[in-house]
Amino acid sequence: MRDAHCAVQLDDRWYRSIKEPEPGDEGTLSWRAGPTRATARLTAYEGGIVLECQLDNESDASVVFDAWRPMVVDAEEGGALTVTDTPWEASVLINGFQSWDYAGVHTLDDSGKDPQRTTHHSWWTAALYGRDRNSMFVAQVLRASRFATVFQWRYHRGRQPSGLDPGAIPLFQVEQHGAPLSQPEQRTGAPEPLRLEVPAHTGIVSDPVLILYGEDGTQTLLKGLRLAGDASGRTLFPTVPRGWCSWYHLGLAVTEGDVRRHAAFLARRLPQLGRGAGARPVIQLDDGWMPRWQRWGDWSANPEQFPSGLRALTTSIHRHRLAAGIWLAPFHVAADSELARDHPDWLLHRRDGELLVDPRLGRPYHLLDATHPQALRFLKTLFRGLRRDGFTYFKIDFLYGGAYEGRRARTRVTGIEALRIGLQQIADSVNPPGSPPEAFILACGAPLMPVTGLVHGCRTGGDVGAPQVLDGKAVEPVVGFPYIVWMARNQSARVFFDRTLFAVDADVVMVNPQLSLDEARVMITIAALSGGVFLYSDDLERLPAERLDLLRNPNLLALVGGTAAEPHHLFRAPDGEAGDHWFSTPEELPPVWSRREPEGALVVAIYNWSASARIHELAFHDLSAAPGPFRLRDLWSPRRGGRTLGVHRDAVRLALRPHSVRLLRMEAVAGSVS
Numbered sequence: 199m200r201d202a203h204c205a206v207q208l209d210d211r212w213y214r215s216i217k218e219p220e221p222g223d224e225g226t227l228s229w230r231a232g233p234t235r236a237t238a239r240l241t242a243y244e245g246g247i248v249l250e251c252q253l254d255n256e257s258d259a260s261v262v263f264d265a266w267r268p269m270v271v272d273a274e275e276g277g278a279l280t281v282t283d284t285p286w287e288a289s290v291l292i293n294g295f296q297s298w299d300y301a302g303v304h305t306l307d308d309s310g311k312d313p314q315r316t317t318h319h320s321w322w323t324a325a326l327y328g329r330d331r332n333s334m335f336v337a338q339v340l341r342a343s344r345f346a347t348v349f350q351w352r353y354h355r356g357r358q359p360s361g362l363d364p365g366a367i368p369l370f371q372v373e374q375h376g377a378p379l380s381q382p383e384q385r386t387g388a389p390e391p392l393r394l395e396v397p398a399h400t401g402i403v404s405d406p407v408l409i410l411y412g413e414d415g416t417q418t419l420l421k422g423l424r425l426a427g428d429a430s431g432r433t434l435f436p437t438v439p440r441g442w443c444s445w446y447h448l449g450l451a452v453t454e455g456d457v458r459r460h461a462a463f464l465a466r467r468l469p470q471l472g473r474g475a476g477a478r479p480v481i482q483l484d485d486g487w488m489p490r491w492q493r494w495g496d497w498s499a500n501p502e503q504f505p506s507g508l509r510a511l512t513t514s515i516h517r518h519r520l521a522a523g524i525w526l527a528p529f530h531v532a533a534d535s536e537l538a539r540d541h542p543d544w545l546l547h548r549r550d551g552e553l554l555v556d557p558r559l560g561r562p563y564h565l566l567d568a569t570h571p572q573a574l575r576f577l578k579t580l581f582r583g584l585r586r587d588g589f590t591y592f593k594i595d596f597l598y599g600g601a602y603e604g605r606r607a608r609t610r611v612t613g614i615e616a617l618r619i620g621l622q623q624i625a626d627s628v629n630p631p632g633s634p635p636e637a638f639i640l641a642c643g644a645p646l647m648p649v650t651g652l653v654h655g656c657r658t659g660g661d662v663g664a665p666q667v668l669d670g671k672a673v674e675p676v677v678g679f680p681y682i683v684w685m686a687r688n689q690s691a692r693v694f695f696d697r698t699l700f701a702v703d704a705d706v707v708m709v710n711p712q713l714s715l716d717e718a719r720v721m722i723t724i725a726a727l728s729g730g731v732f733l734y735s736d737d738l739e740r741l742p743a744e745r746l747d748l749l750r751n752p753n754l755l756a757l758v759g760g761t762a763a764e765p766h767h768l769f770r771a772p773d774g775e776a777g778d779h780w781f782s783t784p785e786e787l788p789p790v791w792s793r794r795e796p797e798g799a800l801v802v803a804i805y806n807w808s809a810s811a812r813i814h815e816l817a818f819h820d821l822s823a824a825p826g827p828f829r830l831r832d833l834w835s836p837r838r839g840g841r842t843l844g845v846h847r848d849a850v851r852l853a854l855r856p857h858s859v860r861l862l863r864m865e866a867v868a869g870s871v872s
Contacts, residue, residue, distance in 0.1 A: 201277040204238040206231050206253055207264035214270070233257035234396075238268065244425055246410035248340065249372070254401040263394040266345065266374040266404040269337075273359045273368035281335040281411070282328020283365045286355045289772040291325040291419070291691060292317060295346070295378060295386040296598045297644050297657040300778045301691035303769055306367070308354040317778040322647040323426075324349035325419045326367070327769035334418040334769075336410040337372060340429040342647035344612050345374035345405050346389055346601075372407055377601040377613040377645065380558035384660060384780040390603040393549070394610060416694065416764065423698035430699070431651035435638050437477040438655070438701050438759040439591060439731050441520070445484035446706055446735035449665025451672040452486045453503045458514050463738050465518035470750045471734075472519075475759070480591045480638075481515050482523030482733065494563065495531035495538060497580055512588030523591025523638075524584060528577060529600035529620060533562035537576075544573040547605040554604045556596075565599045568620030569608035577620060581627035590637045592628055594653075597621075597644040614648050621652040640703060640731060646695070655701035655731050659688035660780040662705045662721070663735075672737075677712050679857050680783060682721050683807060687773070687784050689728055690791075696762040702730035709745040710736055716858035718748055719834060723803050723859045726754045727791060729762030753833040753840050754861075763793040763803060766820065789814060792821055800864040801833070806854035816862075817849045824866050833861040 205214040213231035227238040234255045241248045249268045255261050271277040282288050288306040308316055326335040339347040352369040359368050375389030396402055412418030442460055444452045461481045472479045489496050499508050512522040531538050546554045546565040556563045566573050600620050601613040628637040641653040662685050664676040689704045696702040707725045709718040725732050765788035774785040792802045806812050818826050826847040831840030852860050
């Protein structure tokens with residue numbers, strides 16, 4: 199890295215740092231920014247460097263703060279970043295702002311991309327991979343406590359600035375702004391300006407950013423995320439939940455009877471799910487339980503669908519030795535709700551004084567202002583009440599809305615801070631400080647780094663289907679293999695977050711007959727090898743016997759909750775799709791994913807993402823440092839422990855049907871080869 203600098207934006211004007219550190223302090227840069235003094239500190243940390251900026255308003259008047267640039271490497275100002283000698287072969291991690299946003303791996307070089315569909319940014323985490331050195335340059339926000347951090351870059355082989363080395367990347371910068379507004383059609387917008395008042399003789403500090411470099415591939419990325427999890431107070435639950443979710447088949451038509459019958463069915467017909475799990479499986483009631491239709495904010499059970507109330511429902515679930523879970527969107531308030539009518543002062547306002555409406559949704563929803571004392575008390579009362587009603591699993595959704603910028607009761611609080619204030623209240627309400635945690639909190643639609651340390655798990659992709667309701671009754675949901683591919687794409691890019699930041703949730707498992715049996719096996723395998731939350735979401739009583747057998751497979755269930763399987767050569771085969779939309783379908787995903795078991799065996803999934811049959815030769819040297827031979831077992835066999843496929847020394851050829859997976863357990867053995 200050469201000639202990097204820092205900058206701060208005050209009242210729409212950028213002030214950049216001087217080129218040289220102050221005398222006698224090589225780790226500090228200070229510069230004048232209008233009437234203020236800005237300081238950037240560079241601190242050696244775990245083999246990398248931590249960047250942190252501070253603004254001190256030394257004047258007698260307030261100033262308006264907009265944004266930070268903790269690091270800028272710009273060829274137009276003499277800077278350059280070199281990660282690899284062949285950047286035209288390099289790839290970059292694209293990480294979206296929140297759970298449902300696109301995640302994937304793209305080529306760094308723009309020269310082969312459609313200029314209308316190119317993306318040059320990643321939120322919270324950036325990773326640039328150079329295949330010639332197996333090198334990884336990682337930039338990672340360590341704690342997202344106040345700002346929304348986005349990393350931006352530019353490289354085009356045919357448009358390299360004159361005089362710049364062909365191997366240099368001409369632009370890489372870190373920016374910290376306000377949280378973005380979500381947009382229709384599964385998109386997140388650009389960062390919002392903050393316009394924060396910094397009173398006289400006060401200051402403001404950036405969120406710390408870690409810079410790492412290593413020549414050990416994804417291990418450098420994992421190291422950066424572990425350090426971020428450490429710094430953010432990562433909170434892991436003793437067990438990873440498994441169970442059933444009402445949403446994808448029953449949707450808004452869910453009733454008390456539906457939940458009761460699924461609790462009975464799970465206990466009676468699928469006891470395998472709870473064996474060896476270390477905790478009771480959960481029956482999770484999703485959206486649809488509050489007053490019709492989706493009057494979020496009025497969190498009371500709809501008497502038409504839940505006449506017995508929530509406490510009676512959890513009691514019936516507990517009788518089957520199952521845990522009870524519930525869904526809420528705690529920061530969203532329907533415009534036609536009683537809360538919006540009675541307490542407009544609890545809601546987030548735009549800077550012009552009007553109530554803010556979430557632009558993402560088709561119906562008008564306002565946002566709860568978690569900095570308002572009465573709104574915060576409302577959250578406390580709500581979640582304590584649900585906890586007393588017997589719920590120990592909380593799926594809290596649409597959390598991006600809690601981070602929107604606007605006019606709040608506490609004027610100097612950013613959207614990210616407000617989200618964290620509200621989440622802290624929720625966490626303390628369901629798991630009182632000082633007591634062992636008994637309730638699992640799953641974040642969804644969530645800005646990924648700000649929730650770290652406040653939740654136990656987090657969704658890492660969009661919905662894997664869409665429930666359908668006709669005349670108030672549930673009908674067949676929308677499912678299909680494209681949803682499974684999108685699920686796998688996000689899981690492949692965000693697999694590195696598992697247990698470094700939180701337990702991941704790739705989303706539910708479905709074996710609906712609209713999927714082929716092979717496609718259903720692919721979906722189950724992705725979820726079982728994700729390391730995270732594992733929930734069914736079909737109407738279980740209506741499934742044919744061969745579909746239920748897929749959900750009972752003991753070999754797959756034994757994999758749930760283990761370490762996440764990593765795709766092989768993810769960064770060596772970047773996505774040719776240059777879009778950054780949840781519905782962007784990659785041309786190809788890595789076919790081979792593997793994980794090491796505690797006793798040393800290797801579990802390997804070989805996927806065929808295409809619509810044509812394929813033969814895959816699995817070369818063992820590409821999987822393991824240990825020499826062969828290996829005994830192979832087919833784990834999708836219903837036989838406990840898997841069906842033996844013999845002993846092989848160097849490789850095995852596997853026939854894969856369209857949209858299918860082979861799942862193998864490899865155990866090193868001594869002896870002859872069959």
